[in-house]
Amino acid sequence: MNIIISNSAGAPIYEQIKEQIKNAIFSGELTDGELLPSIRKLAKDLQISVITTMRAYNDLEQEGFIVNVQGKGCYVQPKNPELLREQKLRDVEQHLLNAISDSKLAKISDKELMDMLYLLLNEEDDIEEGE
């Protein structure tokens, strides 16, 4: 697994770490029950504070993605499909809300927005069919 953080990305570093680990879990790059790098080793490798990596792992455990076994380290929780779907639903909802708010600012009408959405969805379908 690779984790690449950017100091100028805008998102706080612990968020970036969380995102990348979650994506690695979703994509299967991190398998169920796999051992994650220790908090301290990760901090040392990324050259960041141990508290930042702690916070990322803490959040991931609270959100149910990983589990901390005392004395051994952090392991990937077996994928809970419900949990994943819920997480992604929340993400999609947020992105849509952002799109709606931006459209309002640019005075784009609801109909224009819906048309855009259908167009993009069709494009995606075309691309998928073409593969």
Next chain:
Amino acid sequence: MIRNLFIFIKLDFITLKQNWKLYLVTPFLAFAVSCFFKDELAAIYFCLYMTMYTSTQLFSISEKNKLDTLYLTLSLSRQDVVIGRYLFILCTQIIASIALTILASILQTAGITAFGDNTFITQLIYGLFIISIFSAIQIPLYFKRGVNKSKLIIIILYMLPVVLFLLSSSQGLAIINRIIDSITNNSTLLIVPIIGEFILLGISCAVSCRLYRSKNI
């Protein structure tokens, strides 16, 4: 804790590492001096002066290289530093005494000097007592103010007996000489300067502890 005191003495010896060559030469110089004067007394005072020079050098090197900071990063309390330093000074005196005793035996066996054992021991013990008086005053000064700032006072300290000597009348000197003779000829009294030295250095050590405890480093 006692163990750390011995380690500290070892540290003091290592601090004087750059002077080792000088100390190797000292016995030979002492030997040469005795041969020249056909008298062990000169060697005694030469060697004892070297022990005083050694302790001054030690404080001087320590000051120049900020060793006070070093001591306080090691597992030593300030009291350990002071007691350890006094023990080091005692060690130098013991070493000097052993070296002088060997030297005296060589000189007497070789027939270069004619004094009996008695006089040598007496001279040595009173010599040690006299330098202890100087050390007892000097060392607390060094602990509190360092070698540099104490230079003036030390010079006055060493000049004092010379000035007193010059200022005394011949009558006064004669009386003092008689007293000295009677004391030094009585060998049972030898225990007095020995105990006296330890008492002097003991008091000096206590004073140094107090002074060093409040020193800002």
Next chain:
Amino acid sequence: MNHTANTPNILEVNHLSKRLGTFALDDVSFALPQGFIMGFIGENGAGKTTTIKLMLNMLAKDKGEIKIFGQEHLQYEREIKERIGVVMDSPYYVDAWTMLDIEHAVSSFYSKWDHSRYMNLLEHFSLEPKKQLKALSRGMKMKLMVAVALTHDPDLLILDEPTSGLDAVARNELMEILRIFMTDERKGVLFSTHITSDLEKVADYITLIHKGRILETQTKDELLEKYLVVKGGLNLLTTEQRQMLIGYREHSVGFDGLIDCASLRHLPTSIVTEPSNFDEIMIRFNMGGEIDE
């Protein structure tokens, strides 16, 4: 999995006060939990070295309490000092000593001194054991001090401005050493410096001292999130609003300053905000209000 909740403090300073001539440390308090690095920052003369000297009993405190490894620092002075490694900005050894002499001088004081570890460290730092201290460059002297400090496997490292006068490469090397040291969660590091870029990457906690007083002591992330740089046009702020800014600076085409996030809501929403960094925080606290024509 909150690691910091129950970790003991490896170092604790409570209401420490000391007067030294015209300078005074006033009611200094902070704590470093086990397993973390604390950056101790402040401008020159702010009181960093004084605080460290008080910890090591090089100066006598007027008031307050210092605990290291949970033990009162004077009562358990000897036990504590066996377990700490100290690095200052210049070596405190006889300059005629070689690196082997240094080992002979100090190794017996530490029960955990390991000769082979010392040799390995010297080799790692490219230091010749038989070279004299006075023949070393500034950077090599720092590495030597670190080598000596690390050889007896200390639990707490105290560094007082170890990187002043060093180039970025040497400073980075020291940071890497500290990172490796901190992979053991029972250790701790207190690192005082006025070169704040050293800490940006490696510090977990930051304590900011200014004119003998602690201004802030918290995690690095929280500190950087707490303060923002704000900028705006002239006359954007009322006098009251201006007084909320730290290090307010007004110039011919606008103003800038630092604000505590909690106070941000009192300012107009059109104000421009930017994340801050340690330098900015330190500089702003050192400034009064300034007007540049």
